[in-house]
Amino acid sequence: NVINACCSFLERQLDPTNAIGIASFAEQHGCSDLQKKANYFIERHFTQVCQEEEFLQLSAYQLIALIRRDELNVQEEREVYNAVLKWVKYDEENRYPKMEHILYAVRCQFLTPNFLKEQMRNCDVLRKVPACREYLAKIFKDLTLHKRPVVKERTPNTTRMIFVAGGFFRQSLDILEAYNVDDKTWTTLPNLRIPRSGLGAAFLKGTFYAVGGRNNSIGSSYDSDWVDRYNTSTEQWRPCAPMTVPRHRVGVAVMDELMYAVGGSAGSEYHSSVEYYDPDQDRWTLVQPMHEKRLGVGVVVVNRLLYAIGGFNGTDRLTTVECYHPENNEWTLVQPMHYERSGAD
Known part of the structure; x- marks a missing residue:
């Protein structure tokens, strides 16, 4: 009963600054309903959640699990890419070696060629990870050859x-x-x-x-x-x-x-x-x-x-x-x- 009361209280407190922490608490204590609602909040408000300290404290494994979700509510895939870059730069020396693995979870096929070109030319993190630049260069080539994307677009949980x-x-x-x-x-x-x-x-x-x-x-x-x-x-x-x-x-x-x-x-x-x-x-x-x-x-x-x-x-x-x-x-x-x-x- 105490846990149920805590879950009800935490559900009312959900906001971008604490949603990731509440989802983690719910998972640890088996509060499946609260976990589901917290994850729904994170997906629906991803652009605000990714600006908060909790997001920057995620492990690489947790970050990948989050950005792989089909339901992320983003207006453009650039928002996911920029969130990943912000996460890496928060602790760049320790995190940049993980960039290649994380980048595969971003749906880079839905970035624009101009944006990809600008990133390959100017991004300091990409300069440290040649494999990332090669990966983006291949996507850039496929886009300019007008090949069909091999990944599907996201399907946000928003009102249609x-x-x-x-x-x-x-x-x-x-x-x-x-x-x-x-x-x-x-x-x-x-x-x-x-x-x-x-x-x-x-x-x-x-x-x-x-x-x-x-x-x-x-x-x-x-x-x-x-x-x-x-x-x-x-x-x-x-x-x-x-x-x-x-x-x-x-x-x-x-x-x-x-x-x-x-x-x-x-x-x-x-x-x-x-x-x-x-x-x-x-x-x-x-x-x-x-x-x-x-x-x-x-x-x-x-x-x-x-x-x-x-x-x-x-x-x-x-x-x-x-x-x-x-x-x-x-x-x-x-x-x-x-x-x-x-x-x-």
């Missing part, structure tokens, strides 16, 4: 949501709704800053983005270069840097932690241009344009290749498909579809 933004019913809408896949319920969230239809949307680093579109409201009709981001924690919209041109019925996709805006139109001007947004810099950068102008283009990313599928060029609906290679900033035409189409997903 579907967001629906804007749209059209008699006029452009400013409504944002979210469907909770687990509870099977819809929730109305704060409205878009401006009504929009024909917009693109994407999740990038845990943030929801609404991109471009048309404000076709009573007394107003214009295409937009606006980009807004929605923070799911604070439930607030904030403006981002605008695109270089307005884009209605734009294709949007995420690749290498960058958000690409593909094609679309501004009035009667149809775009072949493509640009990407870097959330760390709040900046848009134009890349090589497509071979054809495409409104209502379908876009998808497969193995770090961006595909633009079909669309409308102002005259015809298209069967053509193009593929963008980020390494050489080049679009290549691939096998066309059997049927013309625009507005496909």
Whole structure:
């Protein structure tokens, strides 16, 4: 009974500073329910837990067991890599020889080539462990050759949501709704800053983005270069840097932690241009344009290749498909579809 009372008390005290210690206590005393809840807390709040002293005091074995978990709630694998680097640097002379073994538990295949290149060039710890640099160099090569990753992505224990933004019913809408896949319920969230239809949307680093579109409201009709981001924690919209041109019925996709805006139109001007947004810099950068102008283009990313599928060029609906290679900033035409189409997903 005393242990049960202690477990109930400790469960109420869980926070990032003590969750690892509470999980260890629960394991030592056979408190399986508390251990499960503490581990769930660690997984869900990993980005805060890894900043605390308890994390830095883990043994190499404990660290590997933690970062191997599928359920770690991280927005990008870089957070796990940086946590490992911080753990090593806490006692670098004693820990750097263990770096190679620990690095295999990080899902480095989901780091971006640019990040890998920067680490291989500048990281002092990697300089001490040539085997780590060789391992990352091989992953870098596989990524730039667009090979399919041999490890699976993490599956965090978080609420699964579907967001629906804007749209059209008699006029452009400013409504944002979210469907909770687990509870099977819809929730109305704060409205878009401006009504929009024909917009693109994407999740990038845990943030929801609404991109471009048309404000076709009573007394107003214009295409937009606006980009807004929605923070799911604070439930607030904030403006981002605008695109270089307005884009209605734009294709949007995420690749290498960058958000690409593909094609679309501004009035009667149809775009072949493509640009990407870097959330760390709040900046848009134009890349090589497509071979054809495409409104209502379908876009998808497969193995770090961006595909633009079909669309409308102002005259015809298209069967053509193009593929963008980020390494050489080049679009290549691939096998066309059997049927013309625009507005496909």
